[in-house]
Amino acid sequence: MKSNPASATLSYDQAGVNYDQIDPLKIAAQRAAASTAGHLATHGCAEVAASRGESAYVVDVGPFYLASIVECLGSKALVADAMHELTGRSWYDGIAQDTIAMAINDLITVGATPLVVQAYWAAGGSEWFGDAARAAALVDGWKRACDACGVAWGGGETPALAGIVEGGRIDLAAACTGIVNPRERLSVGDALGPGDAIVLLASSGIHANGLSLARKLVERLPQGYLTPIAPGLSYGEALLAPTTLYSPVTEALYRAGIVPHYSANITGHGWRKLLRHARALTYRIHAVPDVPPVLRYIRQQARQDDREAYSTFNMGAGFALFVAEGDAERTVEVARAQGIAAWHAGRVEAGEKQLLIEPLGIRYGADDLQLR
Amino acid sequence: MKSNPASATLSYDQAGVNYDQIDPLKIAAQRAAASTAGHLATHGCAEVAASRGESAYVVDVGPFYLASIVECLGSKALVADAMHELTGRSWYDGIAQDTIAMAINDLITVGATPLVVQAYWAAGGSEWFGDAARAAALVDGWKRACDACGVAWGGGETPALAGIVEGGRIDLAAACTGIVNPRERLSVGDALGPGDAIVLLASSGIHANGLSLARKLVERLPQGYLTPIAPGLSYGEALLAPTTLYSPVTEALYRAGIVPHYSANITGHGWRKLLRHARALTYRIHAVPDVPPVLRYIRQQARQDDREAYSTFNMGAGFALFVAEGDAERTVEVARAQGIAAWHAGRVEAGEKQLLIEPLGIRYGADDLQLR
Numbered sequence: 001m002k003s004n005p006a007s008a009t010l011s012y013d014q015a016g017v018n019y020d021q022i023d024p025l026k027i028a029a030q031r032a033a034a035s036t037a038g039h040l041a042t043h044g045c046a047e048v049a050a051s052r053g054e055s056a057y058v059v060d061v062g063p064f065y066l067a068s069i070v071e072c073l074g075s076k077a078l079v080a081d082a083m084h085e086l087t088g089r090s091w092y093d094g095i096a097q098d099t100i101a102m103a104i105n106d107l108i109t110v111g112a113t114p115l116v117v118q119a120y121w122a123a124g125g126s127e128w129f130g131d132a133a134r135a136a137a138l139v140d141g142w143k144r145a146c147d148a149c150g151v152a153w154g155g156g157e158t159p160a161l162a163g164i165v166e167g168g169r170i171d172l173a174a175a176c177t178g179i180v181n182p183r184e185r186l187s188v189g190d191a192l193g194p195g196d197a198i199v200l201l202a203s204s205g206i207h208a209n210g211l212s213l214a215r216k217l218v219e220r221l222p223q224g225y226l227t228p229i230a231p232g233l234s235y236g237e238a239l240l241a242p243t244t245l246y247s248p249v250t251e252a253l254y255r256a257g258i259v260p261h262y263s264a265n266i267t268g269h270g271w272r273k274l275l276r277h278a279r280a281l282t283y284r285i286h287a288v289p290d291v292p293p294v295l296r297y298i299r300q301q302a303r304q305d306d307r308e309a310y311s312t313f314n315m316g317a318g319f320a321l322f323v324a325e326g327d328a329e330r331t332v333e334v335a336r337a338q339g340i341a342a343w344h345a346g347r348v349e350a351g352e353k354q355l356l357i358e359p360l361g362i363r364y365g366a367d368d369l370q371l372r
Numbered sequence: 373m374k375s376n377p378a379s380a381t382l383s384y385d386q387a388g389v390n391y392d393q394i395d396p397l398k399i400a401a402q403r404a405a406a407s408t409a410g411h412l413a414t415h416g417c418a419e420v421a422a423s424r425g426e427s428a429y430v431v432d433v434g435p436f437y438l439a440s441i442v443e444c445l446g447s448k449a450l451v452a453d454a455m456h457e458l459t460g461r462s463w464y465d466g467i468a469q470d471t472i473a474m475a476i477n478d479l480i481t482v483g484a485t486p487l488v489v490q491a492y493w494a495a496g497g498s499e500w501f502g503d504a505a506r507a508a509a510l511v512d513g514w515k516r517a518c519d520a521c522g523v524a525w526g527g528g529e530t531p532a533l534a535g536i537v538e539g540g541r542i543d544l545a546a547a548c549t550g551i552v553n554p555r556e557r558l559s560v561g562d563a564l565g566p567g568d569a570i571v572l573l574a575s576s577g578i579h580a581n582g583l584s585l586a587r588k589l590v591e592r593l594p595q596g597y598l599t600p601i602a603p604g605l606s607y608g609e610a611l612l613a614p615t616t617l618y619s620p621v622t623e624a625l626y627r628a629g630i631v632p633h634y635s636a637n638i639t640g641h642g643w644r645k646l647l648r649h650a651r652a653l654t655y656r657i658h659a660v661p662d663v664p665p666v667l668r669y670i671r672q673q674a675r676q677d678d679r680e681a682y683s684t685f686n687m688g689a690g691f692a693l694f695v696a697e698g699d700a701e702r703t704v705e706v707a708r709a710q711g712i713a714a715w716h717a718g719r720v721e722a723g724e725k726q727l728l729i730e731p732l733g734i735r736y737g738a739d740d741l742q743l744r
Binding site: 018020021022024025026028029030032033035036037039040042043044045047052057059061062063064066068069070071072074075077078113115116118119120122126127129130132135136138139140142143146147150151152153154155156157158159160161162163164165166169170171173175177179181 | 390392393394396397398400401402404405407408409411412414415416417419424429431433434435436438440441442443444446447449450485487488490491492494498499501502504507508510511512514515518519522523524525526527528529530531532533534535536537538541542543545547549551553
């Protein structure tokens, strides 16, 4: 069966995203962006330079720090659209949560408390908003995600962009602003070091990263999105499990007196995100969480080995907290009290920059993570 | 020629945006958003309720106020794409400024100093970013607009969204966060009242509002975007004049000791935006600025009367400042010192909610502005 493309390994590059074309622009943009930092001084503020390259941008405004971000959902809405045609129900309540999670879960990595979310809902035409059930699901899901994270929904944009966004589609994004208060909560990696414990927080499934590959894969499945992957669970429904919101955990940690030394949101690049910080450190994982059924299924169908799978998907761990060794067990308890499974899964050590997932015999080195 | 559709009046509704389909969603979203305000108290913050319905959302964070916003460019990039095909040059440096202006010019209406801009550049595929000249123009224009406004470019998103954004197109938006500092700069209309002077700031052309109609119109022009509208100036080039950035004026006003009682960014709905504040007041305009050639041309070609034109386009005035009568002349001088023409154009009076443009004999009442 080697010659049958339907049974060949499917990698992320084959799924249609060519980073070689995007990277030169990103590098130019990052350079230009960095050159604007000096403007803040004219307003009595200053950039936290270490936040360049982190998941959110941080500005010192005096009494506390300001953090801000804009994040795109990506292509998960296409799965919701396909499943709507197949099942008749709207899945946009979950899609709303996914979109907010993309922004919130990044913003909190720097120690910020999210305060305000702005909605960016750009439809292919005004008729998108004319489907009342879908529109109501989007609004309800957005509000419930704001409630879960304790953020105010400030407002947003709902443009109809015929000719730019495809007809019947919607481009969803969220902007989020928060504060790091008190200033000691700032987490851009200064405190990260040997001896820290690695606590992993459970994911709910694929979250909103790796969907291009997951959508590509559906072409191979005889029943498409309705293919059962577990009793009573279709592939499409499993993909659409909303992304876990982690800010209730980071806020509860602060209330419990625990300030993480560093955090990583495990999104694109999968577990390689554990190597996110620039410092040369070794991350040794001694326990891996159970893999959610949908990710187990994708790995199997895409003929990925563990190394490829863990470098693409979250594989059951959606967020990593690096905490003082003595705080590890309590961190796990605090997360579980918020309804999110957590594991004291590893340890930071002095040594070359690498991630060792010992139970699986996987090693990723510094070269394996070129962040984009 | 009455039966020739090419000579018929072209209104905004005919240009393809059907607000009746969007409005129910917007109302539901606004209601849901308002219900999330209470969360701020758990973080020691509070919503400035009067900012709901204003151009930016404001939160009281204690020492000062925080303002945030996300804004979409709209369809102006389609004009740049068409002009690129016709002229071979990229117009995305100006498009970048337009996008930032959409966010900044709204954010400053509440009295905020813009601090951080985040870029949202969602392309129809990775190949969009592969056009190096266009990508460089976008980056350069974005940086120059940040420099002009004294904001830090914090970062952003550059997703490739094949299947959502059309191939070869890009969906551009900007998120902006700022602070209102000192708190006395907050401007949500409390100070607006009879006797205030109305100062209008010049626009550079169509800015980024009314482009659906302007693009529709091009179908009637024998030479399309290359139709000359003035010696050496094509319709397309005139449309692509970058939107004026007004934050240098509002910052200079503060340095000059002038705090506007209210501000209005004149975007969609044209001069009806002068009626933006909820209060019942009469706005009497005694002088109108010269109309930029491109807007004069559109009005003529679309067979619009003044009433329709001023209710759709900025007609030469892109921003309105409502200041104490005694500050009016100095406000004009401060704007001119920033290179932006300005006029002491009218006055706020007690009376029913209406805008009277006396030189043109136009009256808009409260019913003429249903803000969306």
